[in-house]
Amino acid sequence: MxxxxxxxxxxxxxxxxxxxxxxxxxxxxxxxxxxxxxxxxxxxxxxxxxxxxxxxxxxxxxxxxxVPLTPLPVTSATETGAQFLKRKRGSSTPYRGLGQKDKSVWKHARARLPYEAERDDHGHQIFYCAEDNCNWKGPSSNAARHLRKHAIFVGRFSATPSTIAQANSLQQGLHSMATKHAESSHNQTVTVLRSAAQKQLFRNALARFVTACSISHKSVVSNEFKALIMAVNPEAEHVLLRSSSSLSSRIVRNFRAQQEEVIRYLCDDTISCFHISTDTWKTKHRHKHFQAVNVQFVDQNRQLIQLLLDLVDVDGEESKSRAYLATILIRTIKEYNLTTRLG
Ligand SMILES: [Zn+2]
Structure with missing residues (x-):
């Protein structure tokens, strides 16, 4: 002044x-x-x-x-510079660097169960996803990426048009994958069940069951029998017989195939005696009549075994004649040389 x-x-x-x-x-x-x-x-x-x-x-x-030539105090210069360098807390920066930890992902983590690990091999705390029907777990650095699957955008994947578009396409992909997976697993189940029911094995066993237990051929095509099989295996419809007429021919075929085994038993001297039983039956339309000759015995292991010894065509008009049936039975016993071994 x-x-x-x-x-x-x-x-x-x-x-x-x-x-x-x-x-x-x-x-x-x-x-x-x-x-x-x-x-x-x-x-x-x-x-x-x-x-x-x-x-x-x-x-x-x-x-x-x-404009004084003397420099400004050091303290004030440092304070001024620090205000520019320091990142403001709470700033809504959409993208945070990889090195900057974002704690907001932990809002979507569930509590750790007692038997679950708290930290991984690297000492990082494990993130357990809290969303329904999700078993995802992993390091928190990957949690933000995972949460996009649940349409949750946090951290470096904060909601922007780009991240939302990415998440939408991701969810569409996951949905189609889940649909395909469900379809394929259903198809796999059907395939397994269907292949488990083997037609030839079932029908041969059915023929043995009908023969051994003297069950009516009509019963194997009844709705009740069908319901029984379908209750065991819902994909087993293809093994069922459509008509009982095929059962008798199958029984004959099975007998021919197993006759060698029957003869092997009959030649076994360790078996003391055989018991004979007969069963006469006819086809549905009474075109054919059969007399089945079953043989029962106890084998070396003290197991009761029953085998179909013979299946003889019977004349329809003579089928009710006991003398006629006895003649057929005697002929069978002689054929198999069982006269002296009957019990
Ligand atoms: Zn999840």
Whole structure:
């Protein structure tokens, strides 16, 4: 403020000139030539020049004092710089760097069960997904990526049009995969059940069952029998007999195939005696009549064994004649040389 009075005085000199201060061109030329001050007007001109120089010097000094050369205190500079470098907490930055931990994913984690591990091999806390029907677990660094499957956008996958579009396509892919998986697993189940029911094995066993237990052929095509089999295996419909007519021919075929085994038993001397039973039956439309001759015995392992010894075509008109049936039975016993071994 020390310069202000001198400056105001200079301003006063230039701003309001008196009548005495007016001069003509001749006086100025005289000054330039001689350089001497002869009157008060010349003196005032020299004074003005000096004052202008002094003002300019003062102005330089003043400008220098306005911008001090001494540096700012170190403390204030550090504080100013730290405000720019430091990341603001709570800033809604959509993308956080990989190195910056985002705790918001833990809001979607469930409590760890007592038998579940708390940390993995690297010492990282394990994230257990809290969403329904989800067993996902893993490091929290992968949790944000996983949560997109549940349409949850946190951390580096915060909701932006791009991440939402990615998640939508991801969910569509997962949905189609789940649908395909369900279809394939259902198809696999059907395939396993269907292949478990083997037609030939079942029908041969059915023929043995009907023969050994003297069951009516009609029963194997009844709805009740069908319901029984389907209750055991819902994919076993293909093994069922559509008509009972095929059963008798199957019984004959099975007998021929197993006759070698029967003969092997009959030639076994360790078996003391055989018991014979007969069963006469006819086909559905009474076109054919059969007499089945079963043989029962106890084998070496004390197991009761019953085998079909013979299956003889019987004349339909004679089928109710006991003498006729006895004749057929005697013929069978002789054929197999069982006369002396009957019990
Ligand atoms: Zn999940």
């Amino acid at each position: 020390a310069n202000r009075p001198r400056r105001s005085r200079l301003t006063q000199t230039f701003a309001v000139p008196d009548k005495d201060d007016t001069y003509d061109d001749a006086s100025i030329a005289l000054l330039d030539d001689t350089g001497t001050a002869e009157d008060t007007d010349n003196t005032s001109l020299i004074d003005i020049n000096e004052r202008i120089v002094a003002f300019l010097n003062d102005a330089d000094t003043q400008s220098q004092s306005t």
